[in-house]
Amino acid sequence: METLKEMKTETRKGKTLKISGAEAIIHCLLAEGVDLLYGYPGGAIMPVYDELYKFQDKLTHILTRHEQGATHAAQGYARVSGRVGVAMATSGPGATNLVTGLADAQIDSTPMVCITGQVPRHLLGSDAFQETDIIGISTPVTKWNYQITKASEIPEIIAKAFYIAKSGRPGPVLIDITKNAQFEELMFSYKKCTGVRSYNAVPKPDKKALEAAATLINSAQKPFIVWGQGVILGKAEEELKAFVEKAGIPAAWTIMGASALDTEHPLNVGMVGMHGNYGPNILTNECDVLIAIGMRFDDRVTGRLDDYATQAKVIHFEIDPAEISKNVHADVAVLGDSKETLALLLPLINVNKHESWHNRFKEKYKIEFDTVIKNDIHPTKEGLTMGEVIEEINIASQQKAVIVTDVGQHQMIGCRYAKFRESKSNITSGGLGTMGFALPAAIGAKQGAMDREVVAIIGDGGYQMTIQELGVIFQHNIPVKIVVLNNDHLGMVRQWQELFFEKRYASTVMVNPDFVKIAEGYHIEAKRVSERKDLKSAVQEMIASDKPYFLEVKVEKEDNVFPMIPSGAAVSEIRLK
């Protein structure tokens, strides 16, 4: 180990040394501050794993049980820590198994670097064993990708990969490295990448646009803010709060923006979108100025575009110029990093309260509370609801937990009712809607924030898509709390079948195994709750545990999530039942 230490010292001094490509990859990762990565070995990446073995005191590699799990774990890690997540896989099937995670990270702007092994250069294009064109396959789902075929390219390309993944609007980068490049030697020296000339990561804020935005905001009678993940990615939580408070503007969030502002902040009016809150959706079509911050007007947010906020002037704060007027026309576009633009906006804004306008949100909330929320979180019927489970988790965790959700009904309920005090606390697959995301993402989230409670909330369907990652939790004793809300159905699809397909329940009934026994098979403490009287103590016991813990809650089989904007309807056509 002594010699390795010396080597590192020499590298730091900027001296060059002759090492293998595989070892160079490790040095690159260390230079980027990586101390944890997820992956799965195989033939074409073995030289790198051999080096991981030698460097295991500096770089922890977690063997997931499937490469998809490695990507979601890296995503969970990145989302909770703000750092770049790293996943590694071999060529062929190892590489193709990364595709879902790449697509998820691409659409949710998650910084991730994936490294794949590839057959040796002389075999490229020969249909060699475990050869697949992962560059071709991953192109549409990566921010950037590159195939390294000679060892000498490794330092520069990996430096570029990390820079591109985390700068500007973040995203996933895939670097494919042929086996010969891993074996070859190179004179190693590492320089961090600070810019790529063809890539303008962060547009400069335009003063005129900021002034135009301020004028609109200051003269608005019914202004409304919708913020997205751009606030979290830009670390602009404080700037958002200062703006909201000074201008006195009701502010709502997209699913990806959740937790950037305290749930119980008086100006936080809830979630927009298909299963968002009643007030923010209805009043989107009544506001006079819509201020969108770091969000991209996804169709799940806007409903029918022709009827989305057509009465309002739209101000769009955004880092990615391609998002401007992509879905919703922006009357004023303020390009730039949200932290910078919001800070520049603040002095231009007048102090205001907008009390009567804010009261409209309160009225709508009361309607929603009486018809939906009350029955969701304080039900009087016999069966357990998903909402009351989330509420018990809020209570037991004192609203301090990182909530990781999968996809479906439990996700919508989780995002609606989980309460957050701290940013980066809501980890979910927003844009892609990837079932199977939560369990591995929770592993990454826990490892990215060991001091925080991490609770994965998963449906019985999604749980079984990546259930094998229980092996990781067991092997590494990662103390995540897993809550499966089991309704023995693919609940969201079943809900659509009930509402829009005349109750033809095609392939949505699930005959499930004994989840408690499965968890116990992995030596994870496990419990099942099927009656209300046992819920509170079970949740408390789970949160109190300092070990991995599995809790299955048998919930009502045929509950629906409301409010709901039926697909193709306008936001103002949101249904309460």
Added chain:
Amino acid sequence: MGDNNIENQWFTISVYSENNVGLLNRISGIFLKRHINIESLNVSKSEINNVSKFTIVVHTTENWTRKIVGQIEKQIEVIRAFYHTDDETIYQESALFKIASDLLFDERQIQNIIKDNNSQIVTVARDFFVLAKTGRRFEIDEMYEQLAPYGIMQFVRSGRISVSKDEMQISALLQEFQHH
């Protein structure tokens, strides 16, 4: 914006990029995803050293073209992308016609077609000769129609190449990058 935004028109998209092997795949994927046909594609060097230029012709709305250009510009290796209507550009295509040599001597009209169309004879061999024609698409089509009755052994037409009437502010941008 008005009508231009919803009516299909011809647009020439000019993309300045770093020379990168995977970029063509990335760019074509952007069109594929939106079911927009690339009517013509040309890749060449540009007026700047080591900077490539893609010239892409599409027939679609200005709204779509603007969004596509935004997505293209977002690609890491793309320096800048522009779009122009036909009126805003000077553009040409090239075509080669391979014709049986005996026609040159047996059919007097062939020589008139060559002259009338201002085309060049590239080569004359024992069995065939090759004509080159550069111009607008319709001019090449006209020449094709005139030659077709006599028999065309082979025909090929290039993608559109085009320069904009207005300046494309690319060199200044590159200089700015280098100063950083």
